[in-house]
Amino acid sequence: MGFAYDFDWGVLWRQPYGMWLLEGLWLTIKIGFQAWIIALFLGILVGTLRVTPWRWLRFFSTAYTEVFRNIPFLVQLFFWYYAGPMVFGEHLGRQINQIMGLNYYVAIFALGLYTASRVAEHMRAGFASISRDQYQAVLSTGMTQYQMYRYVIIPYALRIIMPPLTTEFLTIFKNSSIAMTIGVAEITFMSYRIDAETFHGLEATTGAMFIYLVLGLTVVRIMGIIESKFKIPGMIGRE
């Protein structure tokens, strides 16, 4: 009988569909990078607070990572997008809902907060892998707690956790696809949109997979260069 399906790979480059996929790619890259900036800074902060001597800060940062890691990202995204504006009351909430491209900003914000909790976990592991002696040694030079973290421990831990951070950076592009559920027109959204117009969803999603593959390989290549540059001599890096 064979396949009762007429393949039409032309949808991948025929206009306007080919352009849609490229526009989607551009949006995926923009969301990924902006969310990554939030995730990195917030993640380093929260991760560091988890090992500080202050009990309340430790409690707060532990609660942060547990909450964000134990709720599916889709639910978080919906919460920020649908419930977030309502938190500000009816009047202000309605105004927020009228912001142009609100879904795009919410996606960046939500993805940033979510990934920050994962970065914080890696930070904690990084700190744990630095021996107690090193902390003592730094303090004995007369540095304060703040200086110790700022100039020695955080840069040190960051260099140790480069490989898992690379994985996390890749994951942020993959997770950005979930933003399609609130109507952000990134790659996955665009492949679905092509299906809605042409009924050739199989070709469109296959094309999108190829784009993610190229994006992923490019990121791994670039991060590999950065990793080798920041690798601590004598420590085990990525094979």
Next chain:
Amino acid sequence: MFDAVVRNIYFLLGGFGVTLQLTIFALAGGIALGALVGLARISRNKWIYQPITLYVNFLRNMPLILVIFWFYFVMPIIAGRPLNPFLSAVISFIIFEATYFGEIFRAGYQSISKDLTSAAYSTGLTYSQTARYILIPIAFRRMLPSLITQSIVTFQDTSLAFVIGLQEFVRRTSIVDNLEVRSIQLFGFVAIVFFIFCFTGSKISRYFEEKGRKLGMI
């Protein structure tokens, strides 16, 4: 405070039931297939090793949501008729999660040293006895924390079946939200339910990890 949740509680819990079913099928299939994928990943036969490695590396680079769509489009072509979204979702979860479970099994298999096997043989145990009483229990204990963690991830991942219209927990919540417009309590409720299950799971995983470390297994 949770009035809209209470009014629709049976509908919502029904959705949670679908989520649980999806998780159970995905885990049963994903772990079984993952155990085989892990074996293939340590195989010396390149005709087994290379295709499976390609499959694992390829899917681990893909967003799950896209994989769900892809199977949703490809299954009717293979089956020659439209498939229900539940079956389509289960198949995509099994094939996707097996790549992650496969890597856990690979690490578990590789964590067993040759010396341990030799030591077991030298006491007079046969191959099947060695596997049954020494290798499998040790590998399993080592893998257990990661297996639980990945199971929690799978449980969270099932929410993505939302996109092919499957009426699981999140989809049903958003249906209720469209009628009631009580987003804070509705999505708050979903978040709390997921949190309780996943937090408990991560505590269990940590317990086994600590236990393994104390016994010097990890």
